[in-house]
Amino acid sequence: MVVIEARVVDGTHLELAHPIQDPSGAKVFVCLAEAGDADDERRDWLAASAASLAGAYGESEPEYSLNPGNQ
DSSP: OOOOOEEEEETTEEEESSOOOSOTTOOOOOOOOOTTHHHHHHHHHHHHHHHHHHHHSOTTOOOOOSSTTOO
């Protein structure tokens, strides 16, 4: 999958920020991320990631230093 930014010219035309290699007449699919959806989706992914990480480590897990020599 390739993600390319585009500007809406009108209801049926987009202006791509970069050209694509597909030949003229090729079928492509367009996914639209609307302005508030990105924040909600990002928040959901962050919550799912945090829950997954919390489940990976137990309460008795030792603390790890960010400095490899200080463990």
